[in-house]
Amino acid sequence: MHLQNLLVFTAPVLALSYRFNPLEHSAGIAPYFTPHNPPIQSSPPQGCNVTRASYLVRHAAIYANDFDYETYLEPFIEKLHNTTQDWKRTESLKFLSNWTAPVSDEHIEKLTAVGLQEARSLGKSLHKKYAHLKTPAKVWSSTADRTVKSAESFISGFTGNHTKSVNLTQIEESKTAGADSLTPYKGCSEYSSSYGSDQSSAFIKVYTKPIIARLKAEAPSFNFTQDDITGMFELCGYETVIRGSSPFCAPSLFTSEEWLSFEYANDIMYFHNTGYGRDLSASLGFPWVNASVAALDDKSSSQELYVSFTHRELPPTVLTALGLYNNSAYTGANHVNETMPEDRVNYNRAWKSSEILPFLTNVAIEKMSCKSYGYDEGEYYRILNNANPQPLVDCRDGPGGSCSKKQFHKFLKEREEQFGDYNKACGGSHLPESLSIYEA
């Protein structure tokens, strides 16, 4: 009888409560969000206090990066200026009759006002979350304008505008620094920013075909191309972080299934570029993990909170170095490519770029002191991705899916054996192969 009541009274509410949000499927252009996947509480487990933490943060929302602008946005925007298509005669594209582009070449790579605000909010929320920890003496950033400005906004938010209480240390985005930088892929001759684009293109061709046919039926004079479609999906995210909303996000334009395909095409690209699709990825992410753990364990250092700002490439390699979001996990096999087919969406994959690298994405390693029911008293570590705890696959003997100090160091040593040789992974170079910026 209870169950029946429950069904009668909650079913309509449940039916209304789900609303597809394209922004949470916008891959590298997704505004910051916490995915709640798995929905483990973000606050420390029962009986645990965070004693130190290390954060790696992607810069906040920008108007557009140069690649997206030159490849997709600008050609589409120019084509709109030239077209003879009468948009008023269309259905889902009516808004194009008076739509104006939110971005031009003067804006490329610049942070938006929304982005600056979000970086400030992240600072505020970490200050609140770690109120019991010392204000960091230093925050680090790679030298690009967008990473530096994101760090400055973060510091303003963290300190309530007492920005002088924190020193921002800029780390050169140099090729010769190798692993001793916040951009270790730059010095790695085995890394190429185009990895994954062939695999991604194969799927883009598949999923855009019916979209092009549908839009062509509405607007026969425009001659939609694959790149136009990619540009339109991207404009939903970019226009939202610039103007606050975008007609390109409308459910009448692209269906949820189409959005999931756009997201998946990006996932394929990042999978091969900075994820499990390439053995190199974990070797690029390992130095940050190793240096962070060393800093969290360094009793001679008085800094308790470490925060560094970088670009979208590094956080996914760090997650790969940690073995998180591995499509093959728990399978006992390692069929890397088979988990990301290029002719259809693997909806059940673990690797989702919208969760892994949205604007302001942040990976954290927290060190905790615990006295929790059912567990040995002591120190434990856990990983958070965008405030969402991500229990390690093979290191989960602590409260709330955390990992005991002993097991964590064993895990780290195993990862170092597999992925600790930066120079070898990068084709035999002779560059600095560990990250020393956190050393006191």
Ligand SMILES: *[C@@H]1O[C@H](CO)[C@@H](O)[C@H](O)[C@H]1NC(C)=O
């Ligand atoms: C738009 O028209 C201009 C002038 O005719 C031309 O130079 C340009 O290539 C056209 N752009 C596109 C995207 O068709």
Ligand SMILES: *[C@@H]1O[C@H](CO)[C@@H](O)[C@H](O)[C@H]1NC(C)=O
């Ligand atoms: C375009 O027209 C619609 C409907 O008349 C209006 O609501 C909207 O503000 C206009 N947009 C722009 C950018 O002028």
Ligand SMILES: *[C@@H]1O[C@H](CO)[C@@H](O)[C@H](O)[C@H]1NC(C)=O
């Ligand atoms: C920042 O750096 C300056 C110059 O090295 C130093 O004098 C100052 O104490 C530092 N501030 C903090 C908060 O560590």
Ligand SMILES: *[C@@H]1O[C@H](CO)[C@@H](O)[C@H](O)[C@H]1NC(C)=O
């Ligand atoms: C810090 O400065 C910003 C921008 O000037 C302002 O919006 C914000 O309210 C200030 N915060 C505090 C805590 O004073």
Ligand SMILES: *[C@@H]1O[C@H](CO)[C@@H](O)[C@H](O)[C@H]1NC(C)=O
């Ligand atoms: C339509 O676009 C395709 C691909 O860019 C191009 O090859 C073709 O010439 C275009 N057709 C017209 C009518 O503009």
Ligand SMILES: *[C@@H]1O[C@H](CO)[C@@H](O)[C@H](O)[C@H]1NC(C)=O
């Ligand atoms: C991903 O999972 C598979 C299966 O457990 C494992 O063999 C592989 O080493 C994992 N990859 C990484 C980079 O951890």
Ligand SMILES: *[C@@H]1O[C@H](CO)[C@@H](O)[C@H](O)[C@H]1NC(C)=O
């Ligand atoms: C996965 O595919 C790429 C090319 O798409 C290939 O270079 C690589 O060797 C493949 N990996 C495995 C494990 O088969």
Ligand SMILES: *[C@@H]1O[C@H](CO)[C@@H](O)[C@H](O)[C@H]1NC(C)=O
């Ligand atoms: C956590 O912090 C609280 C409040 O400071 C303290 O009472 C408690 O003993 C601490 N627990 C551990 C395990 O350190």
Ligand SMILES: *[C@@H]1O[C@H](CO)[C@@H](O)[C@H](O)[C@H]1NC(C)=O
């Ligand atoms: C990992 O850190 C240890 C000590 O903190 C250091 O000796 C080692 O060189 C580092 N290894 C890598 C690959 O970063």
